[in-house]
Amino acid sequence: MEKKETVFETIKTRRSTRNYSDREVSKEDLDMVLEAGRFAPSGGNNQTTHLLVITSQEIKEKIAKLAEKLFSGMEVMPDTYKSMASAILSSKKGGYNFHRNAPVLILTANKKTYSNNIADCSCVLENMMIMANALDLGSCWVNQIKWLNEEPEMLELLYGIGLREDERVYGGLTLGYADTPDGLPSRNPLERKGNEVTFVI
Ligand SMILES: Cc1cc2nc3c(=O)[nH]c(=O)nc-3n(C[C@H](O)[C@H](O)[C@H](O)COP(=O)(O)O)c2cc1C
Known part of the structure; x- marks a missing residue:
């Protein structure tokens, strides 16, 4: 109970x-x-999610700067996904850091040719976010490296920190203590207006 x-x-x-x-x-x-992330379920029990756990300030900065450079070279089209358009526009303005210098940046990679690559990474990410909350840590899913995961310059950087040639990044997580007076993350649940449920009886 x-x-x-x-x-x-x-x-x-x-x-x-x-x-x-x-x-x-x-x-x-x-x-x-x-x-908690590693104990997530995976399609066919494949367990091929690969976690790149980045705490090096130098590497975090390199990734953020390269992401900003790559986004700033892109154009916003009418059908550009809203969050990606915001990344592009913020990068063009300058000073964009998608991971907001969180103490830990975790990238979730998986096999490029595996059909459940994104789904498995998502399960790992959700488990980590729940565990983080239980430990009074803040976290946030960050998708920017997934959007850049075929960019040659980004791939080169990622290969240099342990990504394998047959893998791509499908999600990311920032992790650390919230910058609040008590160091605790905000915990007010957002009202659920969507995520509809249909009972079939
Ligand atoms: C697939 C996915 C991608 C997301 N990408 C980003 C992101 O790139 N940057 C960000 O700040 N938040 C990102 N988020 C967080 C959502 O914006 C957030 O979960 C949503 O606004 C609800 O707020 P809550 O997490 O505080 O409940 C993402 C969440 C999901 C599930």
Whole structure:
């Protein structure tokens, strides 16, 4: 009883954190978030999601700067996805950092030719976000590297930090303590207007 209430509360109060303090995430907490991700289900039990866990300030900066450069060279079309259009416009203005210098940036990669690559990465990401909330850590899904995952310059950088040639990045997560007075993430659930349920009886 207590357990199911705790799990449901942890799921319901997970919110995206986009401003982080410099406070480091302990190795113990980071390992727990990563293990929660690794215990996600996968299609056919493939377990081919590959987590690139970036805590190096230098690498985080390199990735953010390259993403900004690549987005700033793109044009917004009428059918450009809203968030991507915002990344392009912010990059053209300058000073765009998609990961907002969170202490930890986790990229989720998977085999390029595997049909469940995005689905498996999504399960891993959701598990990590729920675990982060349970540990009082903030987190946010960041999709920018997925949008750039066939850009040669980005691929070169990613190969240099451990991405394998047959893999691509399908999602990302920022992780750290929220930049709030008590260091806790916002936990007010957003009202559900969508995610419709149809009972078939
Ligand atoms: C597939 C997916 C992609 C997302 N991409 C981004 C992103 O690139 N940058 C960002 O700040 N938030 C991103 N988000 C977070 C959503 O904006 C956020 O979950 C949504 O607004 C609901 O807010 P909440 O997470 O606080 O409940 C993404 C979420 C999902 C599920």
